Amino acid sequence: MPDYRDILAEILVPADKLQVRVSELGAEISRDYAGQDLLLLCILRGGVMFLADLMRQLSIPHAIDFMALSSYGVGARKSSGSVRISLDLNQNIEGRHVLVVEDIVDTGHTIAAVLELLQTRRPASLKICALLDKSERREVVVPIHYVGFDIPNKFVFGYGLDVDELYRNLPFIGVAKPDVYVTPGPEPPARP
Ligand code: PRP
Numbered sequence: 001m002p003d004y005r006d007i008l009a010e011i012l013v014p015a016d017k018l019q020v021r022v023s024e025l026g027a028e029i030s031r032d033y034a035g036q037d038l039l040l041l042c043i044l045r046g047g048v049m050f051l052a053d054l055m056r057q058l059s060i061p062h063a064i065d066f067m068a069l070s071s072y073g074v075g076a077r078k079s080s081g082s083v084r085i086s087l088d089l090n091q092n093i094e095g096r097h098v099l100v101v102e103d104i105v106d107t108g109h110t111i112a113a114v115l116e117l118l119q120t121r122r123p124a125s126l127k128i129c130a131l132l133d134k135s136e137r138r139e140v141v142v143p144i145h146y147v148g149f150d151i152p153n154k155f156v157f158g159y160g161l162d163v164d165e166l167y168r169n170l171p172f173i174g175v176a177k178p179d180v181y182v183t184p185g186p187e188p189p190a191r192p
Pocket of ligand 1: 043044045046047069070071102103104105106107108109110111161162
């Protein structure tokens, strides 16, 4: 396994800036949800690091739960628009204030699918908190109520985001070198 330094092109958001922003978001969310029955719903796996830091910055009581979704279609690193729920949360959300915690919103398909499903369960409110917003890549319109950072269309990893399931533990958001994400084109047709 390569060391992360071998695939890192640049640090996009250093650890100290991340922590400052997470603390600001925590303060804002604590104010907005004061006195309400708040459930933080983390989307696995990328949202884990953000959730763990965010909840430590909340000064109000809250519950947590988890969902996992997978998109499939063209290539493991591309969102296809087809999203399947592989792990559902196990709490009743009817009448509760649900805040979905995501590491990144890219095309928007994952969040759109989460919102569509959860709305049918009649929460009192349903909002999104995303650490990273790669808005240039958006394919469906989704409301994001709390955003950590707007980021450019670069392949990012660290702080929950992976490269082939690795490097989620890094305390910063890095940009990967092009050879990490530029995959070879399709195989040429076989000769007769
Ligand atoms: C990433 C990320 C979001 C989703 C965003 O998850 O954590 O859930 O993609 O992409 P979209 O806006 O284009 O739908 P991924 O499928 O890589 O799973 P992971 O969190 O387990 O790494």
